Amino acid sequence: MIENPRGRAGAAVIERLDAASFEEQLPALAAVLVDAVDDGASVGFLAGFDVPAATAWWRARSPAVGAGGLAVWVARDDGVVAGTISLAYADKPNQRHRADVLKLAVLRTHRGRGLARRLLAAAEHTAAATGVRLLMLDTETASAAESLYQRAGWHRYGIVPAMAADPSGVPRDCSFFYKTIAAAGR
Numbered sequence: 001m002i003e004n005p006r007g008r009a010g011a012a013v014i015e016r017l018d019a020a021s022f023e024e025q026l027p028a029l030a031a032v033l034v035d036a037v038d039d040g041a042s043v044g045f046l047a048g049f050d051v052p053a054a055t056a057w058w059r060a061r062s063p064a065v066g067a068g069g070l071a072v073w074v075a076r077d078d079g080v081v082a083g084t085i086s087l088a089y090a091d092k093p094n095q096r097h098r099a100d101v102l103k104l105a106v107l108r109t110h111r112g113r114g115l116a117r118r119l120l121a122a123a124e125h126t127a128a129a130t131g132v133r134l135l136m137l138d139t140e141t142a143s144a145a146e147s148l149y150q151r152a153g154w155h156r157y158g159i160v161p162a163m164a165a166d167p168s169g170v171p172r173d174c175s176f177f178y179k180t181i182a183a184a185g186r
């Protein structure tokens with residue numbers, strides 16, 4: 001658990017979920033994802049994505065969480081799961097130093113309080129501590145998330161036009177980012 005260093009988000013804590021907590025938190029994780037889609041975020045789903053569908057999507061990640069290939073964090077504020085982020089370790093033998101940052105989302109009711117920044121920092125910290133030296137992600141161009149990654153020192157290396165549709169079905173440009181990270185403790 002990582003305490004809030006800046007005090008911006010009240011009593012919120014960032015917590016990595018073990019396999020059992022992940023199972024317990026499936027409905028809460030689903031609610032965060034559905035809230036993002038309802039808000040128009042391009043996070044892989046189309047309008048109509050509901051809590052049962054989102055719960056099933058998260059549940060399909062359970063084996064990866066149990067095996068350690070997928071790390072999932074939540075931001076918990078007063079008992080409410082207010083945000084999440086995932087780190088997927090590359091499984092190719094020649095890319096064991098690499099991981100992808102996935103599914104960063106914060107409930108609309110809890111945005112603008114530094115939770116996403118803290119979730120991202122937690123994922124980066126664990127990545128460094130587990131030998132990852134290269135992180136990658138993609139996000140909708142000109143989104144709030146793009147600003148977050150740029151401010152967090154990520155490098156945008158390209159934009160693919162009309163790569164993924166937003167929830168209403170409109171194709172949106174996608175920005176691709178990487179960040180190299182130093183070994184933990186250096």
Ligand SMILES: CC(C)(COP(=O)(O)OP(=O)(O)OC[C@H]1O[C@@H](n2cnc3c(N)ncnc32)[C@H](O)[C@@H]1OP(=O)(O)O)[C@@H](O)C(=O)NCCC(=O)NCCS
Nearest residue numbers: 041104105106111112113114115116117139144145147148
């Ligand atoms: C992107 C998202 C996770 C940001 O969550 P958040 O907790 O509100 O973000 P933070 O409060 O930690 O903000 C950190 C930085 O992000 C950027 N940011 C956040 N919201 C922003 C907005 N509405 N417009 C522009 N920049 C924004 C800023 O650079 C901010 O730094 P600053 O406060 O120093 O200006 C949230 O808007 C969200 O869940 N969006 C929908 C899902 C999504 O698009 N996820 C990205 C998938 S790759």
